[in-house]
Amino acid sequence: MTTRWPWISMLISLVATLSPLGRDIVVSAFLAGEALSRNIWAPIALTIFAVMTAAILLEWLVRTYIISRRARGVAS
Numbered sequence: 001m002t003t004r005w006p007w008i009s010m011l012i013s014l015v016a017t018l019s020p021l022g023r024d025i026v027v028s029a030f031l032a033g034e035a036l037s038r039n040i041w042a043p044i045a046l047t048i049f050a051v052m053t054a055a056i057l058l059e060w061l062v063r064t065y066i067i068s069r070r071a072r073g074v075a076s
Contacts, residue, residue: 004067006059013052 016022029045032038 002067004060004063006056006063009052009056009059013056016052 017026025041025045025048028037029041030038032041
């Protein structure tokens with residue numbers, strides 16, 4: 001691990017969003033013609049996006065912490 005870039009979480013988020021279920025949720029939440037469908041799915045989709053963002057941020061923080069410990073020479 002030599003980079004702080006959270007590529008694992010971002011890759012999982014991308015695959016989940018581009019899967020058929022993920023695309024269906026996005027379409028139902030933001031692009032549906034019915035207001036009822038948008039009102040039901042929008043909070044669910046935004047919660048999923050928030051969880052994915054939190055996972056990406058957590059991975060970035062852990063990677064930053066590990067890289068800074070290695071740079072200081074602290075043994076794991």
